[in-house]
Amino acid sequence: xxxxxxxxxxxxxxxxxxxxxxxxxxxxxxxxxxxxxxxxxxxxxxxxxxxxxxxxxxxxxxxxxxxxxxxxxxxxxxxxxxxxxxxxxxxxxxxxxxxxxxxxxxxxxxxxxxxxxxxxxxxxxxxxxxxxxxxxxxxxxxxxxxxxxxxxxxxxxxxxxxxxxxxxxxxxxxxxxxxxxxxxxxxxxxxxxxxxxxxxxxxxxxxxxxxxxxxxxxxxxxxxxxxxxxxxxxxxxxxxxxxxxxxxxxxxxxxxxxxxxxxxxxxxxxxxxxxxxxxxxxxxxxxxxxxxxxxxxxxxxxxxxxxxxxxxxxxxxxxxxxxxxxxxxxxxxxxxxxxxxxxxxxxxxxxxxxxxxxxxxxxxxxxxxxxxxxxxxxxxxxxxxxxxxxxxxxxxxxxxxxxxxxxxxxxxxxxxx
Numbered sequence: 128x129x130x131x132x133x134x135x136x137x138x139x140x141x142x143x144x145x146x147x148x149x150x151x152x153x154x155x156x157x158x159x160x161x162x163x164x165x166x167x168x169x170x171x172x173x174x175x176x177x178x179x180x181x182x183x184x185x186x187x188x189x190x191x192x193x194x195x196x197x198x199x200x201x202x203x204x205x206x207x208x209x210x211x212x213x214x215x216x217x218x219x220x221x222x223x224x225x226x227x228x229x230x231x232x233x234x235x236x237x238x239x240x241x242x243x244x245x246x247x248x249x250x251x252x253x254x255x256x257x258x259x260x261x262x263x264x265x266x267x268x269x270x271x272x273x274x275x276x277x278x279x280x281x282x283x284x285x286x287x288x289x290x291x292x293x294x295x296x297x298x299x300x301x302x303x304x305x306x307x308x309x310x311x312x313x314x315x316x317x318x319x320x321x322x323x324x325x326x327x328x329x330x331x332x333x334x335x336x337x338x339x340x341x342x343x344x345x346x347x348x349x350x351x352x353x354x355x356x357x358x359x360x361x362x363x364x365x366x367x368x369x370x371x372x373x374x375x376x377x378x379x380x381x382x383x384x385x386x387x388x389x390x391x392x393x394x395x396x397x398x399x400x401x402x403x404x405x406x407x408x409x410x411x412x413x414x415x416x417x418x419x420x421x422x423x424x425x426x427x428x429x430x431x432x433x434x435x436x437x438x439x440x441x442x443x444x445x446x447x448x449x450x451x452x453x454x455x456x457x458x459x460x461x462x463x464x465x466x467x468x469x470x471x472x473x474x475x476x477x478x479x480x481x482x483x484x485x486x487x488x489x490x491x492x493x494x495x496x497x498x499x500x501x502x503x504x505x506x507x508x509x510x511x512x513x514x515x516x517x518x519x520x521x522x523x524x525x526x527x528x529x530x531x532x533x534x535x536x537x538x539x540x541x542x543x544x
Contacts, residue, residue, distance in 0.1 A: 187351025469523030
């Protein structure tokens, strides 16, 4: 009965997330087909920096909030206190992220032939998307812990539908990078306001930040933050390297291919809604945790094989979606999906064990990734798209091994208690 219930839950969640990702894919394809190659390259740089800035500003706060919230998720007042404290800490990280991210983005945009005016417009358009994405990463924790999945998914569908409609109205008249970036932020802001109404049913947010909870969250942040800083930029190493050593065309190509890889976030969303919160709530039992952890890890690896094989078989059909400008990238799409899948699974394993407050020492994690990165750059030609994609596969493999082994290490510690 439990297995049947799990399949029904995963199936329902998966279908809803497929609709969310389908709407996102349509929006992405619309941008790819309408924007000129030069504008799409600038859009790719802005979108990539947005992701890095969100990672940097989050700095492990959402992990700390999840870890603390999972302990009191049934108590409306205590969970509210955890959330308010998380919101307060988040504000302090936003400013730091903007100070670091905006100058780097400006440099890369100008280096890739953007004018000063266009650079300013893109940065202004990025700010609403940045703040709304960061807010969403905290707000969703409450419905995730309570497994209030249907309202959460309805909100996600509404946000993506709003983004598609806004893009459809604006981008045909103004096929510019900053218009596409701006169109992503406004619907998310509206979605966050709706999400707060859902959250208010489960928590009381009329609290002041707690110093005690803040210390506990910051303890998690201190362990995660160095790694978050590193991964905020290394996670998109392919685009950063091409923006410096490659061409505008290669940036547009990898940006277009990444729109297909975005479909993999369907797995991330289902995992973070269904699997990670349930793993966080499990009792500290060696037998129970080793069984659940191994089952999930094995399932993810099988899923990786299926995804890569399917991409190989249907590469021509997949590229048809992107349009004639990108039709010759059959080898590249397979390499990109393999690298993205490895990194995806590594990230899911990390999300699973960190949801229990298990944090890998940042020196170990960064050192392993940095050694792999330096080794790869020294052996692989990174001035072209294929070389950068091979480097991405190497880094993804290293990350999966590092996180997978660490998860087992923490579980086996329970056996010796």
